[in-house]
Amino acid sequence: MSEKKSIHGHWSNAFVFVLAAVGSAVGLGNIWKFPYITGEYGGGAFVLIYLVCILLIGIPVMMAEIAIGRRGRQSPINTMRDLASEENKSPLWQYMGWGGVLAGFLILSYYSVIAGWTLSYVFKAASGTFDGADASLVGDVFANLTGNPEILTGWHTLFMVLTMMVVARGVRGGLEKAVTLLMPALFALLLVMVGYAANSGGFEEGLNFLFHIDFNEFFYACDVVDGAQRCEFTGTPLLTALGHAFFTLSLGMGAIMVYGSYMPKNYSITKATFIIAGADTVVALLAGMAIFPIVFANGLAPGSGPGLIFQTLPIAFGNMAGGQFFGTLFFILLAFAAWSSAISLVEPGVAWLVENKGYSRVKATTVIGVSCWILGLGTVFSFNLWSSADYQLFGKTLFDLLDYLTANIMLPLGGLLIAIFATWVMKKESISDELSMQSGFSLWYFVTRFITPVAIAIVFLNAIGVI
Numbered sequence: 001m002s003e004k005k006s007i008h009g010h011w012s013n014a015f016v017f018v019l020a021a022v023g024s025a026v027g028l029g030n031i032w033k034f035p036y037i038t039g040e041y042g043g044g045a046f047v048l049i050y051l052v053c054i055l056l057i058g059i060p061v062m063m064a065e066i067a068i069g070r071r072g073r074q075s076p077i078n079t080m081r082d083l084a085s086e087e088n089k090s091p092l093w094q095y096m097g098w099g100g101v102l103a104g105f106l107i108l109s110y111y112s113v114i115a116g117w118t119l120s121y122v123f124k125a126a127s128g129t130f131d132g133a134d135a136s137l138v139g140d141v142f143a144n145l146t147g148n149p150e151i152l153t154g155w156h157t158l159f160m161v162l163t164m165m166v167v168a169r170g171v172r173g174g175l176e177k178a179v180t181l182l183m184p185a186l187f188a189l190l191l192v193m194v195g196y197a198a199n200s201g202g203f204e205e206g207l208n209f210l211f212h213i214d215f216n217e218f219f220y221a222c223d224v225v226d227g228a229q230r231c232e233f234t235g236t237p238l239l240t241a242l243g244h245a246f247f248t249l250s251l252g253m254g255a256i257m258v259y260g261s262y263m264p265k266n267y268s269i270t271k272a273t274f275i276i277a278g279a280d281t282v283v284a285l286l287a288g289m290a291i292f293p294i295v296f297a298n299g300l301a302p303g304s305g306p307g308l309i310f311q312t313l314p315i316a317f318g319n320m321a322g323g324q325f326f327g328t329l330f331f332i333l334l335a336f337a338a339w340s341s342a343i344s345l346v347e348p349g350v351a352w353l354v355e356n357k358g359y360s361r362v363k364a365t366t367v368i369g370v371s372c373w374i375l376g377l378g379t380v381f382s383f384n385l386w387s388s389a390d391y392q393l394f395g396k397t398l399f400d401l402l403d404y405l406t407a408n409i410m411l412p413l414g415g416l417l418i419a420i421f422a423t424w425v426m427k428k429e430s431i432s433d434e435l436s437m438q439s440g441f442s443l444w445y446f447v448t449r450f451i452t453p454v455a456i457a458i459v460f461l462n463a464i465g466v467i
Contacts, residue, residue: 004071004072004073004074005073006073006074006261006262007354007355008170008171008261008262008351008354009170009171009172009262010171010262010263010264011171011172011176011262011263011264012172012176013264014263014264014266014267014272016176016179016180017259017262017263017264017267017272018272018275018276019179019180019183020175020176020179020259020344021066021250021256021259021272021276022179022183022275022276022279022280023178023179023182023183023340023341023343023344024250024255024256024259024340024341024344025248025249025250025256025276025277025279025280025341026183026186026248026279026280026283026337026340026341027111027248027250027337027338027340027341027342028111028114028115028118028334028337028338028341029244029247029248029284029341030248030280030283030284030287030337031190031283031284031287031309031333031334031337032114032309032334033244033247033248034050034244034248034284034287034288035287035288035291035292035302035308035309036303036304036305036307036308036309037240037244038050038210038288038302039209039292039301039302039303039304039305039308040303040305041237041240041241042214042237043209043210043211043212043214043302044209044210044211044212044213044214045213045214045215045237046237046240046241047210047211047285047288048213049237049238049241050241050244050245051281053241053242053244053245054245054249054277054281056447056451056452056455057242057245057415057452057455057456058245058246058249058251058277059273059274059277060419060444060447060448060452061246061251061252061415061418061419061448061452062249062251062256062273062276062277063269063270063273063435063444063448064418064419064421064422064423064431064448065251065252065256065257065260065418066256066257066259066260066263066269066272066273067260067269067422067431067434067435068080068083068257068260068418068421068422068426068434069256069257069258069259069260069261069263070260070261070263070265070269070434071083071430071434072257072261073261074261074351074355075097075101075254075258075261075348075349075351075352075355075356076096076097076100076101076254076257076258076348076352077094077097077098077101077352077356078094078097078352078355078356079097079257079261080093080094080095080096080097080421081093081094081097083421083426084421084425086430087425087426087427087430089425093421093425096414096417096418096421097254097257099252099410099413099414099417100252100253100254100257100348100414101253101254101348101349101352102410103252103253103254103406103410103411103414104253104254104255104344104345104346104348104349105345105349105368105371105372105375106375106402106405106406106410107247107253107345107402107406108163108342108345108346108372108376109372109373109375109376109378109379109402110376110379110399110402110403111338111341111342111345112156112159112160112163112342112372112373112376113152113155113156113376113379113380113399114338115159115335115338115339115342116152116154116155116156116157116158116159117145117146117155117310118331118334118335118338119155119158119159119335120145120151120155121310121314121331121334122328122331122332122335124141124314125314125317125324125327125328125330125331126324126328128324129141130314130315130317130318130323130324130327131318131323131324132318132319133314133315133318133319134315135311135315138311138312138314138315138318139311141314142307142310142311146383146384147383147384148384149380149381149384149385152380152383152384153377153380156373156376156377156379156380157373159338159339159342160369160372160373160376161369162339163339163342163343163346163369164346164365164366164369166178166339166343167343167346167347167350167361167365167369168361168362168365168366169361170361171262174343175343175344175347178339178340178343179340182336182339182340183340185336186283186333186336186337186340187283189329189330189332189333189336190283190286190287190290190333191286192326192329193290193326193329193330193333194286194289194290196290196294196322196326197289197290197291197292197293197294198293200293200294200297200320201293201297202292202293202294202295202296202297202298203289203293205292205293205296205297206288206289206291206292206293206294206295206296206297207289207292207293209292209296209302210285210288210289210292238459238462239408239459239462240408242412242455242456242459243407243408243411243412244407246407246411246412246414246415247406247407247411248280248284249276249277249280250341250344250345251411251414251415251418252410252411252412252413252414252415252418253345253348253406253410253411253414254347254348254349255344255345255347255348256344257348258344258347258348258351259344259347261351268436268437269434269435269436270435270437270440270444283337290330291308291309291313294313294316294317294320295308295312295313295316297316298315298316298319298320300312300315300316309334313327313330314327317330346365346368346369346372349364349368350364350365350368353367353368378398378399378402379398379399379402381398382397382398382399382400383397383399386398409460412456412459412460413460415452415456416453416456416457416460419448419449419452419453419456420453422448423445423448423449424449428445431445432445
């Protein structure tokens with residue numbers, strides 16, 4: 001098959017593609033979500049299972065998604081339609097592309113709201129709001145932010161505008177320039193934070209928590225009933241680890257596929273994937289190494305849930321020497337990570353509108369961005385006006401439902417379909433030609449064809465209660 005050309009342009013070189021894909025993968029999932037779910041599910045055991053999910057599921061699926069994207073050179077929807085046609089398969093496969101674009105859209109709608117918190121906290125930390133703060137004061141600050149729909153909408157709006165400004169400028173003028181600035185800055189800030197944590201007094205305890213493995217805490221949920229401790233086996237941590245592997249690598253949401261469509265033909269997909277997955281994992285571990293020592297040094301709880309970053313760490317920063325400066329740096333780091341990921345979530349939908357509707361990038365970005373902003377208001381209200389049981393479904397707010405639906409259902413399902421399409425629908429010669437692996441193709445093909453789909457299917461069926 002003759003090589004296709006993307007009408008949206010290409011990355012200047014392979015290094016920029018890697019930076020962009022790392023930027024898509026590295027986000028709030030690494031620095032906000034990974035530490036708190038690690039804290040909730042027992043530390044080292046969760047980290048180990050998460051790394052296994054990355055190796056056996058995340059990396060094979062990412063290689064397949066990049067290969068499919070580069071072969072199609074279009075938006076995920078059009079890529080899936082055309083590649084299915086070339087393989088004489090059902091045009092219904094294009095709905096896999098639709099599912100990915102929809103997943104990215106839904107994620108960005110609530111991701112933008114959480115990212116807005118990071119922008120707010122940059123200014124709060126810089127102004128000394130947390131200086132000498134105790135749990136009560138920090139809790140009030142967080143409650144006042146999330147409980148005020150007007151203020152929350154303002155930060156949500158600002159973040160969406162910043163994201164749209166980058167995407168509207170195109171592949172080289174916007175996406176490329178943003179990632180070449182944001183990613184080096186993000187890594188530098190993160191290393192500074194780890195250095196700071198190393199001198200916090202809780203570094204050894206933090207590392208022990210992060211890397212000590214106890215599967216009893218991972219697979220068993222314990223509670224005290226009638227004065228006696230009772231433990232039940234649970235697959236929730238495993239599902240969470242798998243879902244987070246997809247979330248953190250941006251798999252199944254169209255972002256990696258569309259970024260792959262801009263990838264130079266002469267660059268190794270295998271090499272790129274291992275660099276991206278490695279960098280993403282390193283950032284997640286470094287985030288844990290930066291956060292948990294500070295948490296333990298201040299006698300705080302590592303399993304504080306989603307509030308770990310916004311309600312627990314500010315107490316530590318507020319009572320440490322240099323805490324105002326390093327607290328500000330930390331939330332700038334968090335904002336940069338969120339920004340680099342958000343631009344990749346807008347791109348698939350923008351690419352489709354440009355290809356199919358003839359929209360300019362500015363118009364397409366505006367349509368996607370404004371629609372996502374409107375849906376994001378539901379997440380804004382989930383923390384205040386719609387937080388009561390009257391506005392909940394299955395005991396979950398709209399934010400909780402979107403988070404569960406995307407991370408635990410849509411992304412694993414999308415990854416399952418990508419693996420099936422690459423190894424069962426596409427001819428072996430087609431996927432081999434795109435991957436151009438000098439060695440290891442047979443191993444990748446076997447893992448992606450048999451092991452990865454079965455593993456995803458088992459965890460997915462457990463998530464929906466079938467097994």
